[in-house]
Amino acid sequence: MEPVLEISGVHVYRQGSHILKGVDLSLSGGSLALIGRNGMGKTTLISTIMGLLRSSEGSIRFMGQELIGKKPCLIARKGIGLVPQGKRVFRSLTVDEHLKLAFEPKRKHQADIYWNVERVYELFPRLKERIRQEGTRLSGGEQQMLAIGRALVTNPSLLLMDEPSEGLSPIMMETVIEACHRLTAAGISLLVVEQSLHFASSVSDRYAILMTGAIVQQGEFPDLLRDRQLLSAYMGISNTRVAR
Numbered sequence: 001m002e003p004v005l006e007i008s009g010v011h012v013y014r015q016g017s018h019i020l021k022g023v024d025l026s027l028s029g030g031s032l033a034l035i036g037r038n039g040m041g042k043t044t045l046i047s048t049i050m051g052l053l054r055s056s057e058g059s060i061r062f063m064g065q066e067l068i069g070k071k072p073c074l075i076a077r078k079g080i081g082l083v084p085q086g087k088r089v090f091r092s093l094t095v096d097e098h099l100k101l102a103f104e105p106k107r108k109h110q111a112d113i114y115w116n117v118e119r120v121y122e123l124f125p126r127l128k129e130r131i132r133q134e135g136t137r138l139s140g141g142e143q144q145m146l147a148i149g150r151a152l153v154t155n156p157s158l159l160l161m162d163e164p165s166e167g168l169s170p171i172m173m174e175t176v177i178e179a180c181h182r183l184t185a186a187g188i189s190l191l192v193v194e195q196s197l198h199f200a201s202s203v204s205d206r207y208a209i210l211m212t213g214a215i216v217q218q219g220e221f222p223d224l225l226r227d228r229q230l231l232s233a234y235m236g237i238s239n240t241r242v243a244r
């Protein structure tokens with residue numbers, strides 16, 4: 001099967017600093033968690049896939065098509081959705097307005113489900129209860145649901161999620177984990193950037209660790225969660241903190 005996303009030899013500089021130093025990563029459907037400590041380049045990689053940052057070298061192929069050099073709007077139109085770090089919802093727009101503005105009625109849907117505003121309310125009934133609320137009057141968890149919904153109504157076949165569990169209560173975290181399961185079941189591929197190993201390993205079977213701009217380790221989550229040395233070397237945590 002052709003990979004959904006195939007990244008090879010990607011280098012990115014930001015303000016003269018060499019941030020990504022030859023990233024190789026492949027995703028063939030389902031969900032892959034990109035993990036690693038703060039400042040390692042996870043958001044830089046997500047932004048580069050989306051065309052928001054320029055790669056000086058390498059290749060990023062989505063369904064076999066090269067993305068490097070393409071504008072963000074064209075990359076989005078090809079079927080990649082972004083749930084950005086920090087959610088980025090607007091103060092002056094209501095829940096309903098966010099979703100209606102992002103909705104792409106003519107997008108050919110590549111996943112199994114066609115996502116419109118009503119479908120998002122079925123996935124997150126809580127958002128329907130907040131339909132007339134303005135963005136920043138929502139709780140952190142509700143803002144995350146809205147950020148996911150806003151990406152879904154563009155009908156992506158690949159969703160890039162940058163730290164979706166950041167700032168969520170434990171209950172909200174479980175709600176978002178459950179939603180991610182429904183998305184992969186509906187045929188959407190996920191690349192999930194996470195610092196929470198609980199969230200990452202609940203959503204993804206596979207992981208890749210980004211360390212100072214390169215992928216240093218990848219494999220299956222059960223093996224990682226058993227590997228105390230790996231966890232402390234790359235994640236800076238002891239096994240006792242890995243609650244499942």
Ligand SMILES: Nc1ncnc2c1ncn2[C@@H]1O[C@H](COP(=O)(O)OP(=O)(O)O)[C@@H](O)[C@H]1O
Nearest residue numbers: 014015019036037038039040041042043044045
């Ligand atoms: N706007 C920026 N300009 C220059 N350097 C940046 C910018 N944003 C982040 N960086 C640097 O890029 C590196 C990777 O950051 P980032 O991709 O945000 O890491 P992560 O998402 O893994 O925490 C860090 O060293 C950070 O200081």
Ligand SMILES: [Mg+2]
Nearest residue numbers: 042043044085
């Ligand atoms: Mg980040």
